[in-house]
Amino acid sequence: MRHPSLKLSGCVFFSTAVLLWGSMQPVSSEEMIHIDRFISPEVCAGCHSEIFEQWENSMHHLSHRDPVYTRVAPFFRQGLTDAGEIEEAESCVKCHTPVGNRTGFPMKLSDDLSKTPEIATLGIQCDYCHSAESITRIHNNGLVLKPGMGKMIRA
Ligand code: HEC
Ligand code: HEC
Ligand code: HEC
Numbered sequence: 001m002r003h004p005s006l007k008l009s010g011c012v013f014f015s016t017a018v019l020l021w022g023s024m025q026p027v028s029s030e031e032m033i034h035i036d037r038f039i040s041p042e043v044c045a046g047c048h049s050e051i052f053e054q055w056e057n058s059m060h061h062l063s064h065r066d067p068v069y070t071r072v073a074p075f076f077r078q079g080l081t082d083a084g085e086i087e088e089a090e091s092c093v094k095c096h097t098p099v100g101n102r103t104g105f106p107m108k109l110s111d112d113l114s115k116t117p118e119i120a121t122l123g124i125q126c127d128y129c130h131s132a133e134s135i136t137r138i139h140n141n142g143l144v145l146k147p148g149m150g151k152m153i154r155a
Contacts, residue, residue: 035103037148038119044126055126063123064097064116073109094141097121099128102145 041061045052055061063069069092076089090108094101097113100120106113119125131147 032104033102033145033147035099035117035119038099038103038125038131039127039148040119041122041126048126052126060124061122063095064093064100064113064121065123069096070113077109096123098124098141101141 041052041055059066073092073096076092077086080086080089090110092109093106093111093113097106097116097120099122100106100116103117103120105111105120106116127147128145131145132143133146134144136142136144
């Protein structure tokens with residue numbers, strides 16, 4: 001059986017993404033989270049193996065590492081001089097590496113992406129979506145996250 005929620009969440013994420021595109025202020029410091037709080041998808045896999053396999057073969061998993069993305073992205077940045085355009089071209093990591101962006105690195109596309117912490121290279125992952133507690137704004141990654149509180153881990 002397909003994980004119905006991944007289809008649903010893809011739509012939710014994409015429509016949020018369209019809204020996000022318009023507004024590119026940086027994530028505020030109180031929204032920063034310590035990276036150790038994120039639980040690896042491998043841990044969830046221990047009990048949710050079927051969902052893990054579906055996620056592992058998905059573009060959500062590859063959002064940071066997909067070669068099309070990593071090769072295309074730098075071209076968006078090339079030759080720009082307008083500050084707003086540069087900021088927008090640098091903003092790919094907000095959506096494509098969201099765990100990194102909410103924990104401090106990478107904050108922009110031209111950061112050395114090879115230094116991205118391992119867990120953040122895993123893209124749109126279990127504990128990113130499932131730690132969302134509320135939404136402060138409908139653009140620019142306005143999610144209040146409580147990672148590491150996965151229902152089954154909380155006990
Ligand atoms: C030790 C085993 C175990 C681990 C590890 C685990 N889960 Fe679960 N999870 C369960 C069980 C058991 C249920 C309950 C299934 C049910 O209600 O049918 C569940 C339910 C859920 C639900 C549905 C909860 C609801 O209210 O309907 C979500 C979402 C979930 N887990 C996400 C995660 C995520 C994300 C991780 C990793 C951060 C994770 N789980 C790790 C065992 C686990
Ligand atoms: C606001 C969130 C957001 C931002 C910012 C963003 N993307 Fe994406 N990107 C998405 C979503 C969501 C998808 C999946 C869309 C789909 O499948 O229709 C996607 C898909 C892609 C894909 C195709 C899938 C893949 O990985 O090959 C490429 C390439 C891509 N984006 C490049 C970029 C580049 C380059 C930037 C920065 C200039 C960027 N994106 C900024 C949300 C975003
Ligand atoms: C893009 C966001 C996203 C990602 C990534 C994601 N989920 Fe989900 N997940 C959802 C949504 C949305 C639902 C549906 C909630 C509902 O239907 O009420 C869901 C539902 C679930 C459920 C309960 C319902 C079911 O279908 O069995 C479990 C368990 C679960 N996810 C575990 C995981 C695990 C484990 C991972 C990582 C391997 C993961 N999810 C990755 C968004 C996500």
